[in-house]
Amino acid sequence: MSTTAYLWSLIAVTAGVTLLLRAFPFLLFGSGAKTPPVIEYIGKVLSPAAIAMLAAYCFACYFRDRPLSAHYYGAAELIAAVVVIGLQLWKKNPLISILCGTAVYMFFVQKIG
Amino acid sequence: MSDRFVILKRAFIDSLPVLMGYSAMGFAAGVLLSAHSGIDFAGVWAFLTSATSISGALQFMLVDWIAKRTPLLDVALLTFCLNVRYAMYGFSLIDRFKGIGFWKKFYLIWSLTDETYALETECKIPEKKKNIRYCLLLAFFDHSYWMIGVTAGALAGKALPFSNKGIDFAMTALFLVILTDQCREKLNRLPALIGGGAAFVCCLIFGASKMLIPSMILMITIFLACRKILDPAKKEKNA
Numbered sequence: 605m606s607t608t609a610y611l612w613s614l615i616a617v618t619a620g621v622t623l624l625l626r627a628f629p630f631l632l633f634g635s636g637a638k639t640p641p642v643i644e645y646i647g648k649v650l651s652p653a654a655i656a657m658l659a660a661y662c663f664a665c666y667f668r669d670r671p672l673s674a675h676y677y678g679a680a681e682l683i684a685a686v687v688v689i690g691l692q693l694w695k696k697n698p699l700i701s702i703l704c705g706t707a708v709y710m711f712f713v714q715k716i717g
Numbered sequence: 718m719s720d721r722f723v724i725l726k727r728a729f730i731d732s733l734p735v736l737m738g739y740s741a742m743g744f745a746a747g748v749l750l751s752a753h754s755g756i757d758f759a760g761v762w763a764f765l766t767s768a769t770s771i772s773g774a775l776q777f778m779l780v781d782w783i784a785k786r787t788p789l790l791d792v793a794l795l796t797f798c799l800n801v802r803y804a805m806y807g808f809s810l811i812d813r814f815k816g817i818g819f820w821k822k823f824y825l826i827w828s829l830t831d832e833t834y835a836l837e838t839e840c841k842i843p844e845k846k847k848n849i850r851y852c853l854l855l856a857f858f859d860h861s862y863w864m865i866g867v868t869a870g871a872l873a874g875k876a877l878p879f880s881n882k883g884i885d886f887a888m889t890a891l892f893l894v895i896l897t898d899q900c901r902e903k904l905n906r907l908p909a910l911i912g913g914g915a916a917f918v919c920c921l922i923f924g925a926s927k928m929l930i931p932s933m934i935l936m937i938t939i940f941l942a943c944r945k946i947l948d949p950a951k952k953e954k955n956a
Contacts (some may be wrong), residue, residue, distance in 0.1 A: 605764075610786060611762055617789050618779070619769035621796040622803065626829045629807030629848040630814070630822070642941075645948045649940050651802035652905040652914025655896045657932050658774070658798065660890040660916035664925035681889075688890045692897040699738040706745070710810035 680712035724847055728854035735832045735859045740866035743767065745887045746776040747870020752881060754783040754835060763871030767864045771830055774799050774895075776867060777888035794930060802895075806834045814836075817849055825849075828856035830863075830893070912936050 615679070622633075666681055688705035692698065746767075751759035765778055773795060782792055806829055814822050833856050840855075842848040899905045915936040919928040945951055 617793050618796050621798050625800050625804040627826050628804040633811050647793045647805050649908035650908040652899040653936050654798045656909040656912035659892040659914040660913050661905050664920045667953040668925035677790045690893050698894045706887045709886035713883040
């Protein structure tokens with residue numbers, strides 16, 4: 605597949621799946637049917653679980669892409685993560701948490717690591 | 718001042734925090750796309766992808782998928798994992814959106830992000846027509862900020878005067894922020910722990926590159942097996 609064809613299919617897949625997820629409740633209730641309780645339950649618990657999994661995945665990728673000894677054995681990632689979580693608990697402002705955490709991380713990997 | 722203008726003004730003012738967030742995050746995602754995906758005309762693709770999916774985490778993941786030419790089936794599954802939370806938002810909006818025109822409803826659903834959803838649920842305008850107009854404007858503003866941020870980032874891309882090494886941590890930070898907010902609610906804590914635990918185990922067994930799909934299967938299996946403990950609706954019934 606050419607790059608252009610791949611990118612168009614990528615857009616179709618990502619936009620399609622995202623739209624279907626967003627429309628899911630409306631599609632179900634449009635016909636007047638009730639959501640099966642098991643679907644509602646899985647949806648509820650899957651949401652935090654999937655995000656936790658993706659966060660774990662990000663860290664796994666950091667350790668896959670470079671030797672364990674780099675960045676002080678993951679101290680850069682750990683400190684930046686603590687900054688993000690701490691700020692979010694304290695200030696409840698996603699932008700501040702993300703910008704500060706990323707800045708701390710960039711500082712570590714560029715100036716120290 | 719006419720009613721229309723009042724609503725427009727109110728939607729715009731309410732959207733200002735999102736302007737900060739989306740333009741900054743979008744810019745970072747755009748920079749990454751131009752620097753690490755290895756494609757030409759990153760600006761055009763940045764515009765197209767941000768206009769169609771309007772999803773922060775997805776926009777960051779795209780960079781990796783494009784660089785590695787990730788198979789589309791994997792892309793579909795990962796998109797599902799990333800955005801499954803959106804499927805829950807609509808339940809509280811069904812009554813609000815009942816009886817409005819198809820295309821208006823389509824746009825409101827299509828543009829439903831975390832932030833737009835939060836602002837829409839807070840809107841207390843009692844008259845339905847005005848309420849919907851407010852929601853549409855708000856969705857449009859947020860959508861525009863995101864597209865502009867991502868596209869500008871992709872265009873500025875390699876020309877930035879400082880090194881962007883480490884900027885990819887913005888995506889990790891985004892997940893951590895969503896997770897932190899979700900864990901404020903007690904009911905979400907155990908599921909989050911199960912998700913993180915399943916990911917950890919699968920990472921050890923399958924390695925980072927192949928961990929996501931087994932993790933999903935493992936956690937759904939655990940959820941189905943432990944429904945009695947984890948499902949609050951079921952718990953009440955048994956009690």
